Amino acid sequence: MPVHTSSFAILGAGLMGRLLAVELARQGHTVEIFDAGGPAAEHSAATVAAAMLAPLAESAITEPMVVRMGQHALGRWPQLLAALSQPVFFQQQGTLIVWHRQDAPEAQRLRRQLEATHAALPDLPRLQPLDAVGLAQVEPALAHRFQQGLYLPGEGQLDNRQLLAALAAEMESLQVRCHWQTPREATEFAPGQAGQPDWLLDCRGLGARTDWAALRGVRGEVLRVHAPEVTLQRPTRLVHPRYPIYIAPKEDHLFVIGATEIESDDRSPASVRSTLELLSAAYAVHTGFAEARIVEVATQCRPTLPDNLPAIRQPRPRVLEVNGLYRHGFMISPALLDVTMEILNTGQSQLSKKWDLAVSLDATDPCSA
Numbered sequence: 181m182p183v184h185t186s187s188f189a190i191l192g193a194g195l196m197g198r199l200l201a202v203e204l205a206r207q208g209h210t211v212e213i214f215d216a217g218g219p220a221a222e223h224s225a226a227t228v229a230a231a232m233l234a235p236l237a238e239s240a241i242t243e244p245m246v247v248r249m250g251q252h253a254l255g256r257w258p259q260l261l262a263a264l265s266q267p268v269f270f271q272q273q274g275t276l277i278v279w280h281r282q283d284a285p286e287a288q289r290l291r292r293q294l295e296a297t298h299a300a301l302p303d304l305p306r307l308q309p310l311d312a313v314g315l316a317q318v319e320p321a322l323a324h325r326f327q328q329g330l331y332l333p334g335e336g337q338l339d340n341r342q343l344l345a346a347l348a349a350e351m352e353s354l355q356v357r358c359h360w361q362t363p364r365e366a367t368e369f370a371p372g373q374a375g376q377p378d379w380l381l382d383c384r385g386l387g388a389r390t391d392w393a394a395l396r397g398v399r400g401e402v403l404r405v406h407a408p409e410v411t412l413q414r415p416t417r418l419v420h421p422r423y424p425i426y427i428a429p430k431e432d433h434l435f436v437i438g439a440t441e442i443e444s445d446d447r448s449p450a451s452v453r454s455t456l457e458l459l460s461a462a463y464a465v466h467t468g469f470a471e472a473r474i475v476e477v478a479t480q481c482r483p484t485l486p487d488n489l490p491a492i493r494q495p496r497p498r499v500l501e502v503n504g505l506y507r508h509g510f511m512i513s514p515a516l517l518d519v520t521m522e523i524l525n526t527g528q529s530q531l532s533k534k535w536d537l538a539v540s541l542d543a544t545d546p547c548s549a
C-alpha cells in the first residue's frame with residue numbers, strides 16, 4: 181500500500197491545501213505546507229468566496245458529477261467541522277430563489293432545469309415552489325416583496341474565513357510546519373529522494389499554472405456589507421437577466437453579496453459598474469440594505485479547467501495535483517479530500533469512479549496500485 185507513515189510537502193495553503201494538511205497530520209504523517217501568502221489566506225480564492233454549499237441550485241450551471249460531490253460534501257462538512265477546535269459558522273437552512281414579476285419566464289426555465297436534475301438524481305431533496313404565503317413563512321423578511329419563490333431544502337453555507345482560521349489553528353496544534361510568505365514551484369521538489377518529502381501535493385489553485393497550463397481564472401466580485409436591518413436566514417438568489425445576484429447571510433448581520441463571472445485573470449479592484457449593479461440588485465431584494473455599511477469590496481479569480489470541472493492528476497511519481505475547483509471549492513472540497521486520501525492510502529479511488537471525477541494516475545509510479 182502506498183502510504184504508511186510518510187512525509188508530505190503541500191504547496192498552497194488555501195482551501196484544499198489546509199484540508200489535506202489537517203487530515204494527513206491527524207493520520208500521523210509529517211506535513212509541511214508552503215504558501216505565497218500568510219495564515220489569513222489573503223491570496224486565495226477561498227478567502228473571497230461566499231462559501232455556499234448548494235448542489236441543486238448550482239446544477240443549473242454544472243455537471244451531475246459536481247452535484248453528486250456536493251451532496252456527499254454536505255454530509256461530510258458537519259463531521260469535518262466537529263473535529264476542529266475553533267467553531268465555524270455552518271448552516272443547512274436551504275437556498276431560497278426569488279424573482280421579480282417580469283422575470284417569471286426565466287424563473288420557470290430555471291425551475292424546469294432543477295426538476296430535471298432532481299429526476300436524474302432523486303436522492304437530492306426535492307425543490308418546493310412557494311406562493312406568496314409560503315414565501316412569507318419560509319423567509320418573513322421577504323413577505324410582500326416577492327410573490328413567488330423556490331425553496332431548495334437541505335442546502336448549506338459556512339463562514340469561509342472562520343474555516344480558514346480554524347484550519348490554520350488546527351495545523352499549528354497538529355505541528356504542521358507552515359512556511360508562510362514562501363512561494364514554491366513543484367520543480368523545486370524531488371519527492372522520494374534522500375532529504376526530500378515522500379509525497380508532494382500541489383494545491384496552488386491558479387498559482388499552479390506554471391505546471392498545469394490549461395488552468396484559467398474566472399473573476400468574481402464580492403461585497404461584504406453589515407446590515408443590521410436585514411434578517412435573511414439563508415442564502416438567497418435573485419433570478420435576473422443581467423444581475424443574477426446571491427446574498428449569503430453570515431453571522432452578526434454580515435452579508436456576502438456577489439454575482440459576477442468574468443472570463444479574466446484580472447485581479448484589479450471591482451469596477452464602479454459591477455459594484456452599482458450588485459448594490460442595486462441587493463436593495464431591490466431588501467430595502468434594509470440601504471442603511472448597510474460596506475465593509476469590503478473584493479475581487480478574486482476562481483481556478484478553472486477548460487471543462488469547468490475539478491480534476492486530480494499525477495504528473496510524475498509521488499506528486500499529486502488537485503485543482504480546477506472553480507466556483508464550487510467549498511461545495512466539493514470534502515469530496516476531493518476523500519478521493520485524495522483514498523488514492524494515497526490505496527493507490528486508487530472508488531469514489532472518483534462513482535462520481536466520474538477525472539483522476540489520472542501515473543501507472544509507472546510504484547506507489548500507484
Ligand SMILES: Cc1cc2nc3c(=O)[nH]c(=O)nc-3n(C[C@H](O)[C@H](O)[C@H](O)COP(=O)(O)OP(=O)(O)OC[C@H]3O[C@@H](n4cnc5c(N)ncnc54)[C@H](O)[C@@H]3O)c2cc1C
Nearest residue numbers: 192194196216225226231232364385387400508509510511
Ligand atoms: C468570488 C468568488 C466566490 C466564490 N463562491 C463560492 C461559493 O459560494 N461556494 C463554493 O463552493 N465556492 C466558491 N468559490 C470558489 C472557491 O473559493 C474555490 O473553488 C476554492 O477556493 C479553490 O480552492 P483551492 O485550494 O484550489 O485554491 P485557493 O483557495 O485559491 O488556494 C490556493 C493557495 O495557493 C497559494 N499559492 C499560489 N501560488 C503559490 C506558490 N507558487 N507557492 C505556494 N503557494 C501558492 C495561494 O496563496 C493560495 O493560498 C468562490 C470563489 C470566488 C473567487
